Amino acid sequence: MRIEIICTGDEVLTGKIVNTNFSYIAQKLEDVGLDVRWGTTVGDDRETLLAAFVEAGERADAVIVNGGLGPTVDDLSQEVAARAAGVDLVLNEEWLQTMGEFFRRRGRTMSPNNKKQAMLPEGSEILDNPIGTACGFAMDIGKARFFFTPGVPRELRRMLEEQIIPRLLAKSGAPTAIRLKRFHCYGLGESHVDALLEGVEALVPDGSAKLGFRAHYPQIETKVTVRGADDADIAAKLTPVVAEIRKRLGNFILAEDEETLEGVILERLQAENASLALVEMFTGGQIAARLAPLPGAEHVLRRGLVSRDLNELWDALHVMAPAEISRDGAEAAAEAARSEAGADYALAVLIELDDGPDRIDFGGTICLAIAGADGIVDSRRSRILGGREWVRLGATELGLDCLRRRLYGLPVTERIDFERT
Amino acid sequence: MRIEIICTGDEVLTGKIVNTNFSYIAQKLEDVGLDVRWGTTVGDDRETLLAAFVEAGERADAVIVNGGLGPTVDDLSQEVAARAAGVDLVLNEEWLQTMGEFFRRRGRTMSPNNKKQAMLPEGSEILDNPIGTACGFAMDIGKARFFFTPGVPRELRRMLEEQIIPRLLAKSGAPTAIRLKRFHCYGLGESHVDALLEGVEALVPDGSAKLGFRAHYPQIETKVTVRGADDADIAAKLTPVVAEIRKRLGNFILAEDEETLEGVILERLQAENASLALVEMFTGGQIAARLAPLPGAEHVLRRGLVSRDLNELWDALHVMAPAEISRDGAEAAAEAARSEAGADYALAVLIELDDGPDRIDFGGTICLAIAGADGIVDSRRSRILGGREWVRLGATELGLDCLRRRLYGLPVTERIDFERT
Numbered sequence: 001m002r003i004e005i006i007c008t009g010d011e012v013l014t015g016k017i018v019n020t021n022f023s024y025i026a027q028k029l030e031d032v033g034l035d036v037r038w039g040t041t042v043g044d045d046r047e048t049l050l051a052a053f054v055e056a057g058e059r060a061d062a063v064i065v066n067g068g069l070g071p072t073v074d075d076l077s078q079e080v081a082a083r084a085a086g087v088d089l090v091l092n093e094e095w096l097q098t099m100g101e102f103f104r105r106r107g108r109t110m111s112p113n114n115k116k117q118a119m120l121p122e123g124s125e126i127l128d129n130p131i132g133t134a135c136g137f138a139m140d141i142g143k144a145r146f147f148f149t150p151g152v153p154r155e156l157r158r159m160l161e162e163q164i165i166p167r168l169l170a171k172s173g174a175p176t177a178i179r180l181k182r183f184h185c186y187g188l189g190e191s192h193v194d195a196l197l198e199g200v201e202a203l204v205p206d207g208s209a210k211l212g213f214r215a216h217y218p219q220i221e222t223k224v225t226v227r228g229a230d231d232a233d234i235a236a237k238l239t240p241v242v243a244e245i246r247k248r249l250g251n252f253i254l255a256e257d258e259e260t261l262e263g264v265i266l267e268r269l270q271a272e273n274a275s276l277a278l279v280e281m282f283t284g285g286q287i288a289a290r291l292a293p294l295p296g297a298e299h300v301l302r303r304g305l306v307s308r309d310l311n312e313l314w315d316a317l318h319v320m321a322p323a324e325i326s327r328d329g330a331e332a333a334a335e336a337a338r339s340e341a342g343a344d345y346a347l348a349v350l351i352e353l354d355d356g357p358d359r360i361d362f363g364g365t366i367c368l369a370i371a372g373a374d375g376i377v378d379s380r381r382s383r384i385l386g387g388r389e390w391v392r393l394g395a396t397e398l399g400l401d402c403l404r405r406r407l408y409g410l411p412v413t414e415r416i417d418f419e420r421t
Numbered sequence: 422m423r424i425e426i427i428c429t430g431d432e433v434l435t436g437k438i439v440n441t442n443f444s445y446i447a448q449k450l451e452d453v454g455l456d457v458r459w460g461t462t463v464g465d466d467r468e469t470l471l472a473a474f475v476e477a478g479e480r481a482d483a484v485i486v487n488g489g490l491g492p493t494v495d496d497l498s499q500e501v502a503a504r505a506a507g508v509d510l511v512l513n514e515e516w517l518q519t520m521g522e523f524f525r526r527r528g529r530t531m532s533p534n535n536k537k538q539a540m541l542p543e544g545s546e547i548l549d550n551p552i553g554t555a556c557g558f559a560m561d562i563g564k565a566r567f568f569f570t571p572g573v574p575r576e577l578r579r580m581l582e583e584q585i586i587p588r589l590l591a592k593s594g595a596p597t598a599i600r601l602k603r604f605h606c607y608g609l610g611e612s613h614v615d616a617l618l619e620g621v622e623a624l625v626p627d628g629s630a631k632l633g634f635r636a637h638y639p640q641i642e643t644k645v646t647v648r649g650a651d652d653a654d655i656a657a658k659l660t661p662v663v664a665e666i667r668k669r670l671g672n673f674i675l676a677e678d679e680e681t682l683e684g685v686i687l688e689r690l691q692a693e694n695a696s697l698a699l700v701e702m703f704t705g706g707q708i709a710a711r712l713a714p715l716p717g718a719e720h721v722l723r724r725g726l727v728s729r730d731l732n733e734l735w736d737a738l739h740v741m742a743p744a745e746i747s748r749d750g751a752e753a754a755a756e757a758a759r760s761e762a763g764a765d766y767a768l769a770v771l772i773e774l775d776d777g778p779d780r781i782d783f784g785g786t787i788c789l790a791i792a793g794a795d796g797i798v799d800s801r802r803s804r805i806l807g808g809r810e811w812v813r814l815g816a817t818e819l820g821l822d823c824l825r826r827r828l829y830g831l832p833v834t835e836r837i838d839f840e841r842t
Contacts, residue, residue: 013457015447016635019440022462026436036434037469039462041443048458055476214437278727284713285706288727292705293813295779297729303737304727306699306709308719316724316762341737358716392714 001172003029004038004060004144006052008067008077009151013043021066021156030212031180032165033225034172044074046083053084057142062168064160067151069134071113077148082121084141089119095126095135102133127163129155136163145171179234181242183222185252186261186401187416190215193222196248200224203244204237217390218397218418219261222249251410254401261400262290268407269300274344274373277337278304279313282351282364286396303341310350325350327379330369334377344373345407349399353391363420364391368399370406378402378412383420394418422593424450425459425481425565427473429488429498430572434464442487442577451633452601453586454646455593465495467504474505478563483589485581488572490555492534498569503542505562510540516547516556523554548584550576557584566592600655602663604643606673607682607822608837611636614643617669624665625658638811639818639839640682643670672831675822682821683711689828690721695765695794698758699725700734703772703785707817724762731771746771748800751790755798765794766828770820774812784841785812789820791827799823799833804841815839 005025011017019041026036040056042048049068056063068077082089096118103110120126120137127136127147134150136159147164149156169178185193190213201209208227213220224241228234246253254261269276278288278301288304291297307313310329314321317336321329330350338346349368356362363385371377380402384394402412426446432438440462447457461477463469470489477484489498503510517539524531541547541558548557548568555571557580568585570577590599606614611634622630629648634641645662649655667674675682690697699709699722709725712718728734731750735742738757742750751771759767770789777783784806792798801823805815823833 007460012444013447013460014451015444015457018444023433023436023439026434030435036436037464038473039428039434039460041460041462043458052459280706280713282714283710284718284722285701285709285725285727288706289704289710292727292729293703293809295809297705299730301705301727301729302733304706304725306706306713306722306725306727308713308722312723312762341733388714388716 001034001061001168002037002059003034003168004040004056004063005036006040006042006056006063006065008042008044008049008052008065010043010074012067013041021151021153024153024157025064025066025160027214028160028165029168031223031225032169032178033210033227034165034168044068044076046076046080049076049080050084053080053141053146057084057144057146060144062171063141063144063146064164065146065148066156067149069117069136069148069150071111071117071133075116078116078119078121078137081124081139081141081146081148085121085139087122090122091115092118092120092126092135095120098135099133127159129159131155131158138164138167177230177234178225178227179238181224181226181238182257183245183249183253184255184259184261185220185222185249186218186254186397187414187418188220188249188252189417190220192417193220193249197222197245200241200244200248203240209237209241218394219254251405251414254404261397261404262294265400265404265407266291266294266297266300268404269345270296272344272407274300275302275341276300277302277341277343277346279317279333279337279346279348279350280304280306280399281308281310281313281349282353282392283349283396283399284308284392286392287347287349287399290396290400302343303337305337313350325352325365325367327367327369327381330367331371331377331379334369334371334379338371338373345403346371347399347403349395351391351395353388358388360387361385362387362391364395366395366398368402370403370412372406378406380413382416384418385420386418422455422482422589423458423480424455424589425461425477425484426457427461427463427477427484427486429463429465429470429473429486431464431495433488434462442572442574445574445578446485446487446581449581449586450589452644452646453590453599454631454648455586455589465489465497467497467501470497470501471505474501474562474567478505478565478567481565483592484562484565484567485585486567486569487577488570490538490557490569490571492532492538492554496537499537499540499542499558502545502560502562502567502569506542506560508543511543512536513539513541513547513556516541519556520554548580550580552576552579559585559588598651598655599646599648600659602645602647602659603678604666604670604674605676605680605682606641606643606670607639607675607818608835608839609641609670609673610838611641613838614641614670618643618666621662621665621669624661630658630662639815640675672826672835675825682818682825683715686821686825686828687712687715687718687721689825690766691717693765693828695721696723696762697721698723698762698764698767700738700754700758700767700769700771701725701727701820702729702731702734702770703774703813704770704817704820705729705813707813708768708770708820711817711821723764724758726758734771746773746786746788748788748790748802751788752792752798752800755790755792755800759792759794766824767792768820768824770816772812772816774809779809781808782806783808783812785816787816787819789823791824791833793827799827801834803837805839806841807839
């Protein structure tokens with residue numbers, strides 16, 4: 001089945017906003033085994049929209065159109081869709097009522113121009129939007145089934161998942177039962193993960209398990225999709241695959257599915273009823289900023305200390321120590337921070353940057369330590385190269401990941417691919 | 422002149438990476454007064470690429486193609502471009518030599534498959550890439566001039582600015598002298614800025630000044646482009662426009678052109694040879710993280726303290742104060758942090774979040790204060806609504822912007838559009 005995506009709107013076409021809706025739709029379709037073949041971006045202009053709809057209708061089997069369903073004069077999708085299909089726009093009483101309810105529940109009055117949002121091409125099928133006034137709809141243009149979606153990301157997401165993907169899977173004739181399983185890793189490069197997982201797809205002999213990777217430094221995501229006749233069939237296929245991936249990627253799996261690194265750290269600290277102190281230098285508060293905004297962090301993140309200057313850190317922590325970073329220094333900083341804050345754990349990430357201007361091989365030496373109320377202090381020394389920002393991102397992730405490892409009883413000093421000696 | 426953009430590559434088409442190259446190209450063209458009319462995204466597939474090139478060649482006057490110039494087998498742009506134009510691929514000795522130099526200077530050996538990068542469609546014009554091995558080139562396909570660019574963002578950017586935009590401006594026949602001036606604001610919504618600047622374009626009677634806005638919460642960027650016969654003409658037109666914008670947006674302009682909020686703060690502190698201490702709660706280290714990674718911040722950012730819990734803050738700062746936030750409390754926190762760290766200035770941003778789950782009208786009450794070595798303490802109380810993340814972003818920006826105002830002698834308590842009472 002050939003699927004295309006048409007993104008509409010001057011803000012997207014002029015680059016005023018980055019088109020994250022496109023990548024979202026494409027990824028969601030890939031997750032259920034559907035491929036996008038062509039993407040088109042056009043502005044709020046009748047002739048251009050018409051040309052885009054007609055061309056896609058000639059080429060594709062299914063087309064997802066994003067944007068242009070709002071109440072204002074530059075929202076043209078319904079009007080141009082009707083023209084492309086040679087049908088009239090007609091008032092959809094059902095959606096007008098739905099919108100009326102929507103405004104009443106919020107104690108607001110519907111403005112007259114919202115009525116435009118209930119004008120749909122004759123014969124089109126409504127795609128429900130439970131969280132907005134833009135009515136999604138499906139209709140045929142040329143030989144393709146078109147699905148019109150709102151530009152507001154959260155409305156698009158819900159409509160895509162609940163309304164459109166089931167229809168696309170039914171249309172594609174593929175087994176509609178499919179499951180996506182995701183693993184998040186830190187410390188392995190994409191080619192390394194790829195090599196480690198060689199042959200895993202073959203654990204499902206009928207070819208219905210597919211592996212994919214998405215590297216967004218410093219983390220890499222591994223995705224597995226499995227298709228089957230029904231949930232039981234999928235579970236039977238997925239179980240050995242998941243077990244094998246967990247075995248091969250091992251300690252490097254920091255979270256699965258919707259979990260995050262900071263989330264699993266917070267969860268474990270909450271389960272232990274434990275508190276945390278942080279000491280940062282070049283990461284500059286970014287480690288604290290990953291944890292602090294999470295609900296519940298107010299009871300866990302006892303204290304964070306940031307300074308770019310090591311002597312200033314020693315002053316703040318009331319520690320006498322040399323003015324250069326070392327594993328010993330990191331251990332002293334973690335122990336002092338833990339004791340000053342009265343916290344159960346403390347993570348200290350000390351960094352010494354290379355001299356000179358930023359460049360591709362600019363690096364930093366990282367000494368980090370984790371102290372616990374049990375008296376055990378773990379520490380490691382690493383060098384990360386790749387420019388100031390790369391070092392900052394890498395050190396933030398390394399610090400958080402070592403904390404995760406300590407909390408979950410895993411080795412803190414396991415070598416990672418991004419380290420240089 | 423009708424301009425189109427074709428983005429190629431499976432990683433973009435599948436949404437594995439978000440297509441920021443597209444928005445970058447479109448914005449850069451808009452900045453010089455050129456409009457993009459159509460965008461196409463296709464994967465690394467010969468037939469699809471060919472169709473995309475041929476269609477764009479029929480519709481457009483100029484086409485920018487991004488990606489597919491690398492050395493591997495899935496980099497197909499040169500090959501398909503030659504096919505679309507009905508010409509042969511020929512070895513470009515000049516580029517082969519350039520690549521040879523490139524590798525020699527880096528002490529590396531050129532791999533045989535790099536030779537593919539010097540195979541260009543017959544008759545094409547080289548677009549220099551001084552920082553990579555992908556050779557840009559221009560050629561005609563159909564009735565359009567095609568410009569082929571590398572997918573690596575920094576290579577694309579340099580080639581677009583140095584090689585392609587001058588050619589497009591020459592082709593468009595528009596006066597090639599154009600200047601872009603940008604203003605960054607915090608605290609004003611887009612419609613408010615739009616209203617404040619009404620009539621400013623008319624200060625240049627021939628219509629050659631254009632205003633545009635780009636809101637990326639919490640900041641909003643105002644752009645002015647002015648065209649003219651030459652630099653002197655542009656300067657004469659731009660001067661009154663810039664003066665008027667500065668007058669109307671006044672204290673809300675936090676930076677211009679390439680400057681950033683954190684950058685102007687650091688610059689001023691450096692000029693005063695002054696140091697800074699920070700106290701954060703729900704912003705969680707994000708204020709520190711904006712300043713800390715900047716070169717030179719190591720001599721300025723004396724100490725940052727983060728805690729989600731107010732009593733913990735009072736402990737850390739050795740202050741006796743009530744367990745609820747207030748302007749008085751913020752002032753006490755700023756003064757204590759300044760004195761503890763021995764810093765010239767301290768900013769304290771205290772936040773009390775609403776109870777309950779995250780929702781669109783979830784809010785936070787912010788009390789912030791700035792203490793200085795001159796004994797003056799400024800403070801303000803604000804409420805920001807819009808969900809947890811909105812509050813966090815808004816409070817970070819509000820804190821930094823109030824610090825900027827204090828450092829530059831501007832009123833710290835000026836009302837902003839995002840505040841609720």
